[in-house]
Amino acid sequence: MILASLVVIFVLVGLLFSFQHRGATEDLRMRGVSLVRVLAGMPYEQLVPDSAAQGALGVLRASQENTDFAYALVTDAKGQVLAETTAPGFVIPQSLVLEDLSNWQGERTLSPPGYDRELIEFYAPIIGANDSLANLRLGFFSPVYGPTLQQLPFFATLALVVFMLTPLFYVMLRREIQPLRDANREISQLMSDGQFGVVQIHASRELGDFMQRFNQFIELAKGRISALEAEQAALQTSTKLLTYRRERIQTVLQALPDAVMVLDESGEITFANRKLEVLLGVSAEDIMNKPTLTWCQDPAVSCFLSQYNTAAASKAFDDSTVRFNLSRAPERKLAMKAYPLFSPREAGEIYGNLVVLRDVSREAQAEQGRTNFVAHLAHELKTPLHTLALYSELLLGPDGKNKSVRVDACNVIHDEVERLSALVSNMLNITKMEAGSLSLDRQRVRLRDLLEDVFNHISKSSKAGELEFELSLPRELSAVSVDKDVLRIALNNLLSNAIKYSEPGGKVMFSATETDDAIEIRVTDTGLGIAVEDQERIFEKFYRSDDEDVRNRGGHGLGLPLAKDIIELHQGQLSVESTPGEGAEFIIILYKEAGLVQQAI
Numbered sequence: 001m002i003l004a005s006l007v008v009i010f011v012l013v014g015l016l017f018s019f020q021h022r023g024a025t026e027d028l029r030m031r032g033v034s035l036v037r038v039l040a041g042m043p044y045e046q047l048v049p050d051s052a053a054q055g056a057l058g059v060l061r062a063s064q065e066n067t068d069f070a071y072a073l074v075t076d077a078k079g080q081v082l083a084e085t086t087a088p089g090f091v092i093p094q095s096l097v098l099e100d101l102s103n104w105q106g107e108r109t110l111s112p113p114g115y116d117r118e119l120i121e122f123y124a125p126i127i128g129a130n131d132s133l134a135n136l137r138l139g140f141f142s143p144v145y146g147p148t149l150q151q152l153p154f155f156a157t158l159a160l161v162v163f164m165l166t167p168l169f170y171v172m173l174r175r176e177i178q179p180l181r182d183a184n185r186e187i188s189q190l191m192s193d194g195q196f197g198v199v200q201i202h203a204s205r206e207l208g209d210f211m212q213r214f215n216q217f218i219e220l221a222k223g224r225i226s227a228l229e230a231e232q233a234a235l236q237t238s239t240k241l242l243t244y245r246r247e248r249i250q251t252v253l254q255a256l257p258d259a260v261m262v263l264d265e266s267g268e269i270t271f272a273n274r275k276l277e278v279l280l281g282v283s284a285e286d287i288m289n290k291p292t293l294t295w296c297q298d299p300a301v302s303c304f305l306s307q308y309n310t311a312a313a314s315k316a317f318d319d320s321t322v323r324f325n326l327s328r329a330p331e332r333k334l335a336m337k338a339y340p341l342f343s344p345r346e347a348g349e350i351y352g353n354l355v356v357l358r359d360v361s362r363e364a365q366a367e368q369g370r371t372n373f374v375a376h377l378a379h380e381l382k383t384p385l386h387t388l389a390l391y392s393e394l395l396l397g398p399d400g401k402n403k404s405v406r407v408d409a410c411n412v413i414h415d416e417v418e419r420l421s422a423l424v425s426n427m428l429n430i431t432k433m434e435a436g437s438l439s440l441d442r443q444r445v446r447l448r449d450l451l452e453d454v455f456n457h458i459s460k461s462s463k464a465g466e467l468e469f470e471l472s473l474p475r476e477l478s479a480v481s482v483d484k485d486v487l488r489i490a491l492n493n494l495l496s497n498a499i500k501y502s503e504p505g506g507k508v509m510f511s512a513t514e515t516d517d518a519i520e521i522r523v524t525d526t527g528l529g530i531a532v533e534d535q536e537r538i539f540e541k542f543y544r545s546d547d548e549d550v551r552n553r554g555g556h557g558l559g560l561p562l563a564k565d566i567i568e569l570h571q572g573q574l575s576v577e578s579t580p581g582e583g584a585e586f587i588i589i590l591y592k593e594a595g596l597v598q599q600a601i
């Protein structure tokens with residue numbers, strides 16, 4: 001406040017000085033002009049007296065005591081001083097005297113050498129002696145700029161007034177700007193609260209109008225912001241909905257068991273699921289929106305996809321399935337098919353295509369297996385039929401009358417019919433099993449009785465020959481839930497093999513043991529045994545050892561696969577242990593109910 005007061009005082013004093021200086025200069029000018037006019041109108045003799053009498057100039061100097069008077073001169077046309085008078089102590093510099101003046105009345109500002117103050121000179125032409133032209137010149141010091149002692153009381157009074165008025169102004173100013181400060185505080189508060197509200201202040205008229213308009217503006221902005229927020233919320237909701245729908249579709253496509261690619265109208269790949277990476281070895285990122293040739297190593301795939309490269313081609317609906325072997329894994333076969341994506345709104349309009357790739361290696365293998373199976377079967381059926389035809393012809397011919405030939409022929413025909421019957425029944429059972437139509441009729445069976453019955457039946461059959469048989473069963477065996485007729489087929493096949501692949505004098509053993517959760521049945525013989533490389537393959541259909549001894553004993557390679565299928569259908573296991581030349585042991589494990597639960601866990 002003191003500083004403000006001082007500033008005000010200095011400004012006022014400065015203004016006063018300037019005003020005072022201007023007034024004093026004006027006064028001097030008026031005085032100088034009127035004096036020069038009056039003196040110029042006086043007779044020459046009075047200005048430049050002949051005698052030593054005091055001229056008008058002397059009178060003038062005397063009358064100008066205590067003023068800014070500097071000098072009065074009368075000079076001729078050449079600048080020679082004709083009469084002069086000066087303020088005490090002032091010496092007119094010669095350079096000023098000799099200066100040429102115009103022949104007209106005027107004034108000029110001079111800076112006399114050796115003096116701080118400037119001079120204002122007033123001059124006018126006069127008629128001198130002998131009608132010659134002379135000049136009258138009056139010089140005055142220009143007014144001093146600054147305070148004088150006389151002015152001090154005035155300035156003191158002024159300062160006092162200013163010091164008294166400044167607090168008043170300050171209070172009034174504060175009162176006027178108080179609403180602005182309030183508004184500032186309220187706006188800061190609203191900003192820190194993160195709100196957008198009306199500023200409540202009481203202000204004078206102009207400021208009140210301004211605040212009212214400011215509040216109206218805030219209301220307008222609030223309305224606009226709420227509208228924008230509503231729009232943003234709606235936008236976010238629809239974005240979320242779209243994202244949710246897109247993700248749902250992608251999840252469905254990812255969950256498909258087959259590999260899929262989505263092509264747009266121009267044939268560009270816009271989506272590919274993870275299965276594609278498994279099949280083709282390329283990730284979705286590798287192929288999306290990229291030309292097929294840059295990532296595809298399979299000519300069949302690139303050729304297939306190139307059909308959809310143009311917008312026109314994508315509208316063509318090719319429903320054929322392309323099958324090909326993978327170049328990076330030739331043993332795998334894939335099937336590829338495209339499905340057009342029709343627009344739900346415009347009939348006939350196609351958005352693109354859905355390309356589905358499926359691994360059909362197993363199906364191809366199964367198909368190949370079926371073909372081989374039929375070929376094998378035809379071969380296996382043909383051989384005994386051929387033998388039967390030969391012997392029936394023999395019986396019909398003249399040799400048929402020979403008794404021993406007839407007996408031999410009947411024995412061969414009987415054996416072949418048995419083999420044929422075994423083949424047909426094995427084949428039928430296998431076919432049923434593969435078709436899934438062999439349903440088990442499981443019942444709780446006294447397994448000991450079943451095993452004894454199968455063993456007795458086969459050990460007394462004609463096949464038994466000169467072999468030793470041994471049955472080793474515990475006194476009690478828990479009842480298990482099996483289909484006894486079907487299980488009998490498997491047991492029969494194993495026991496028949498044990499007899500078939502044994503040498504005369506050999507031994508066939510049939511035993512069973514029981515643990516807490518399973519029953520283990522062993523069919524053991526001391527026959528040919530099975531080579532290690534054959535042990536892995538004897539459960540394949542139609543597989544027979546190349547061993548000559550084995551080949552001599554006839555067979556079709558269906559007995560073991562059927563037995564294994566049957567045991568596995570009962571959730572059991574069939575395995576083999578053998579030392580070639582010493583015999584073979586086939587082990588069946590049938591789980592009891594507790595064991596089955598254990599296995600499931």
Ligand code: ADP
Nearest residue numbers: 497498501529538544545555556557558559560
């Ligand atoms: P098949 O006996 O009609 O040839 P199988 O499927 O029953 O057909 O047997 C497959 C092959 O397993 C036989 O060809 C034989 O090589 C071998 N094999 C099966 N059982 C025995 C066994 N007890 N001793 C030696 N080899 C056997």
